[in-house]
Amino acid sequence: MVKLALLGESFPSQLRENPQALRDVQVVWSGTSLEAFKNEVPEMRPDVLALDFLELNAVDTGVIPSLLERARARHAIVTYRFARRGVLQQYPAGKVRLLQGPISLSLLRAHVHLAVLDDVLQPQPVRPPVNPAPTPPVAAQPVSPMQLGAPGGATLATVTVPAVPKPPRYTQEQLGTLLEYSSSVRCECPNHLSQIVAGLQAFEEYSKQCENRDDADRQVHAMLYRYTAGARAVMEEALDALVKHENIQL
Template identity: 30%
Template sequence: MYKEDVVLIDAEQPFNGQTYRIGAVARLTGIPPDTLRVWERRYAVVEPIRSEAGTRLYSAQDVGRLTLIKRLVDNGDAISHIAALNLAQLQERSRGLDLIPAADADRPPCRVAVLGPTLPTLLTRDEAYVATLGEGVELAGAFEDEHRFHAAIADLRVDLLVLERPTLQLDRIAQITDLFTASGATRGLVVYGFAARAAVERLESQRIVTKRAPVDVAELARWCAALHGSEKTPTPEAILDGVDLGSPIPRRLYDSATLARIATGSPTVRCECPHHLVQLVSSLVAFEQYSRECENRNTDDAALHAFLHAATARARATMEAALARVVEAEGIDI
């Protein structure tokens, strides 16, 4: 690594790992250095450590946090309102932002129906709240009573149904899916207060998105726009933007010796998939290490190789999960 772009912290300093100078952070996050300094001074968005010479040094976690904050600010959140949120809260609030499609003048608005105890009142109590949903979203109906919902829904031609539930339990999933079927909506969003993990997983396996309450009107509008356009194939830029440098690099599921055993194992059926997957994972492991060690000549190089390392690690983890599924299905003993 070129020492003016990336610095490795000594073991005696607050934490160990790779750090980035402010120029590289600006490239990675899209936040100008002057803006970053103001955000640090006024809102304490991150607390970089200082080198002996007084240079700011940012961790990968700092970069990830700043990336999320930049996305939210670009989508209308005030920096003063989100600066104090922790990483988990920032990640939750930014869910769905990368799905929002480019504006399309010929695309009809997303027709939304809402059923639940509080959101309908919030959305219909005055015209200003309805207007907050934006031009691309049209409120087709808001219902607190399920009987009124069933009586009116067939005539509303709904694209998206937003269902509000204080709790989610497995024994209520069938009732929820029946409501989505009755609405005729192509997409669904469930806003919940408390839920069993199994219930959330069951809904998401049926392509029904879940979001923990509270949800304000601006956030609901973003979700409506995102889900309305989420059938589009994501662009390469959108996929790249989804690489979170602040998340820990996924740990390897299989070491090299285990990969070798899988490749030479005897599957229950005649299939070369285990062998091919081992080759793919091994190649990704090698490039992951290469991209981390690759020499950086300047700030642009540091930013590029940070992305390459994180993106390759994500791809490797995905293929390891696929390999694990094949190992289980084929009955390979490792």
């Protein structure tokens, strides 16, 4: 049986809500502390690490290879919310699987088995790409600067958001519980809605960390942050109503 170690804020609550999702995987460790993971996991000799980082851009690129080496694990499945392409390209494809999260434990289980299967599959020969005929360049069209707050269909002037966003109502632990919640009827709205709220929360943080070239960039990123926070607050109200309707205890 494959041994799996889980590190992430939502994994423990997901396991409590849906322990059967990893029925043919031996979970040797689950927690939220990176330091505890470093100290306790190596002696358990997991085959695969599942690592959930909300902000992968802020994680030093040496952390994940170091965790693999310390634990002597064969593979790492790394979930994240948003990350720059340059950051994603720095990780070795053979040892590290990158997935945009949050993901359910059922999907994680599938990727655990696929990662182990990679060890026994022989690489297929790759044919050299055929260079297509060059296409003539398209002349760039002048783009007018975005006018924030100006009237018109291409602006956001018709949407009102609070100047000071409301703080998030749901923790990662609660969203993890909802991600694994199983209804008595064929309805997975709590699962999908929790993913939407988690994604909006993550993009709020991502937009605050974006690099700014000038004041115009700062205004755009501040606008993205406010509107995302407003959308997140609206979807949290919808999630509140759904949780109450389904009588879900968080």
